[in-house]
Amino acid sequence: MKKIEHILSIQDLTEDQIHALLDLASIVKEKPQKYSNCLQGKCLALLFQKTSTRTRISFQNGMYQLGGNAIYLDWRTTNLHLGALSDEIKCLTSYVDLLVARVHEHETLETMKRASRVPVINGLSNKFHPCQVLSDLFTIKEQVGKFDGINLAYIGDGNNVCNSLILGCTMVGIHVSVANPERYKPAPDVIKWVQEQKKSKFLSLYEDPKEAIREADFIYTDTFVSMGQEAETDERLKVFKSYQLNKELLQHARKNPFIMHCLPAHREIEITSEVLDSKNSIVFEQAKNRLFLQKALLLTLLSEN
Numbered sequence: 001m002k003k004i005e006h007i008l009s010i011q012d013l014t015e016d017q018i019h020a021l022l023d024l025a026s027i028v029k030e031k032p033q034k035y036s037n038c039l040q041g042k043c044l045a046l047l048f049q050k051t052s053t054r055t056r057i058s059f060q061n062g063m064y065q066l067g068g069n070a071i072y073l074d075w076r077t078t079n080l081h082l083g084a085l086s087d088e089i090k091c092l093t094s095y096v097d098l099l100v101a102r103v104h105e106h107e108t109l110e111t112m113k114r115a116s117r118v119p120v121i122n123g124l125s126n127k128f129h130p131c132q133v134l135s136d137l138f139t140i141k142e143q144v145g146k147f148d149g150i151n152l153a154y155i156g157d158g159n160n161v162c163n164s165l166i167l168g169c170t171m172v173g174i175h176v177s178v179a180n181p182e183r184y185k186p187a188p189d190v191i192k193w194v195q196e197q198k199k200s201k202f203l204s205l206y207e208d209p210k211e212a213i214r215e216a217d218f219i220y221t222d223t224f225v226s227m228g229q230e231a232e233t234d235e236r237l238k239v240f241k242s243y244q245l246n247k248e249l250l251q252h253a254r255k256n257p258f259i260m261h262c263l264p265a266h267r268e269i270e271i272t273s274e275v276l277d278s279k280n281s282i283v284f285e286q287a288k289n290r291l292f293l294q295k296a297l298l299l300t301l302l303s304e305n
């Protein structure tokens, strides 16, 4: 199989590479001891422009559990704001073996990739959140054992998580139905890419969330106001009001669909507590699985054999 170089988007992976990562995550989850010293002497840098709970801790502790070292860098405490980004990244990546970066603008990752001496992984940008979606695919497979014939509905903002879900689901053959308000659609180049890959039969776009969830086995939502969009909060909360994942909306779905959310959740805004805490909700298993998928990524990108 081709070696993975950088992961700025799911598009950087082949379908086979995705399946290999999911298989490895499953073994890592089942037999953590088997890999406990595999990354001895390796170092991961986590460079974040935005806050994080799941991504940061699952990568950092995942690296420790594999015998390696991880250094967390809050962007504001580095000299990245003083020097040219490419100079600073060239230096930083000469000390470590892998860089995970969380950035405001996706283009920043492209610059990092060009300057980096080691693989760069997108830990979330305004456009994509590939690590989240890889672990979501793992969670889906864990619940239903297959992708073929599975329907996932995403309702809400056409944001980074939505873009990556569209790419990840269509790539592995999950049918994804997306409902967003007119002005908050997924990125046009993401839709175009799906068409170019001849995967359009796995994607349906709606405005009405009731239509999107009708056949869903999994229903997924995310915040209406992503990190960095705080100034748009009032306007967004108005536009997205009818997209709340609540009991009334679920009356239009099949019986007992699994409920997913990448977290952090804003209770009673994009999802009600009643739904988030319901027996069909798998959001906390979904969050826990981030650890196993990150370990699979670390092992794949860093082990010598």
Ligand code: CP
Residues within 6 Å of the ligand: 051, 052, 053, 054, 055, 056, 124, 132, 262, 263, 264
């Ligand atoms: N889902 C996710 O990426 O969470 P964090 O922002 O807490 O890392």
Ligand code: NVA
Residues within 6 Å of the ligand: 124, 159, 160, 161, 222, 223, 225, 226, 227, 262, 263, 264
């Ligand atoms: N769309 C959200 C995801 C958080 C994990 C954001 O970018 O803030």
